[in-house]
Amino acid sequence: MSETIAPVVSRLYLSQLAPGAVQSEIRAMSLACDAMGGINLAQGICDTPVPAVVEEAAIAAIREGHNIYTRLDGIGRLRTAIAVKQERDYGLSYDPESEVLVASGATAGLHAAVMALLNPGDEVLLFEPFYGYHVATLKSMRVKPVFVPLADGDFALDVDALKAAVTAKTRAIILNTPANPSGKVFTLAETEAVAEVCLEHDLFLFTDEIYEYFVYDRQRHIAPATLPEMRERTIVISGFSKTFSVTGWRLGYVTAPAQWMGAMSYFHDLTYVCAASALQHGAAAGLEQLPPSFYTQIAADHQSKRERIVSALRDAGMTPSVPAGAYYVLADAANLPGATAAEKARELLKATGVAAVAGSAFFSKGRGENLLRFCFAKKDVDLDEACARLRQLR
Structure with missing residues (x-):
């Protein structure tokens, strides 16, 4: 047989x-x-x-030998400059030693934050139209994106739709303002409504604020972390790609409370090791020297x-x-x-x-x-x- x-x-x-x-x-x-x-x-x-000051400082840094690994969260000069910038622009105080991460682009900042703070099966609310890389980052971690459509035409926030989208699995909201691709700038009232939902349901708020200086017609960018009780749960993600026209440098940052930053820095190190050393000096020079x-x-x-x-x-x-x-x-x-x-x-x-x-x-x-x-x-x-x-x- x-x-x-x-x-x-x-x-x-x-x-x-x-x-x-x-x-x-x-x-x-x-x-x-x-x-x-x-x-x-x-x-x-x-x-x-x-900007010439940014370009020249990066070139000088290469020639001065700033070509090796930095601390996992970035050089002290840039972390300090970011903290000063957040205080100057929004009155937000962050400790450059424990609450600032220099990331390999804003995308890497979000990636590290999701790895550190969310689990497979968690849900995150995003406003539609959305930026595809936000969605892809969540999916890569087995986190479920849940879309909250904005109104056709003027992209106004439907607060009732936002509240209805929250479930027992919701852990966070991603807020991109000014927004890609719509160019929407969330108003103070809309930002307060998002904050209210975060506080009511004990959610993180991940903000993508990389277009913070690109506002028109006397509009004003509202930094969500400035709202009452929001700093402790807001993960601020931004960068220099747009402001300094250096998209190929892949240089961003995260500011967040120290209790969350340690894990984010670890996962950024695990994936990217550190942002490009010499280029960090270029961004620092820009923050330090460019006038309002x-x-x-x-x-x-x-x-x-x-x-x-x-x-x-x-x-x-x-x-x-x-x-x-x-x-x-x-x-x-x-x-x-x-x-x-x-x-x-x-x-x-x-x-x-x-x-x-x-x-x-x-x-x-x-x-x-x-x-x-x-x-x-x-x-x-x-x-x-x-x-x-x-x-x-x-």
């Missing part, structure tokens, strides 16, 4: 996460744009000039860029939602050929050489298919050329 041989099952296979992980539509459009030599308004590259007028000029310059792209989109028959902050515009693409937003983005690229991102990348399934996102943080010559090309659609 012959023996039955069990089939061989390979132990070589992808993780449970991998099959659902796809290249972001932002990166995909950047690649498609590069392939045809187009103008990239898809990715928030921010290719405006780097530098930050107000950022807003003025980008408001001018906003007006140009908004005008061009209107002329092209793509009605824009005028952003109050950040440097993106969501525009109506219903008149473009294509059944989906991704198809519309590729048709636009083919017709004009201008790359945008499918609006569906920022919404839950089935939404955003008639929207495209455009980035206007570009050199004037490139932005003006993109606007001219878009007007060809008339």
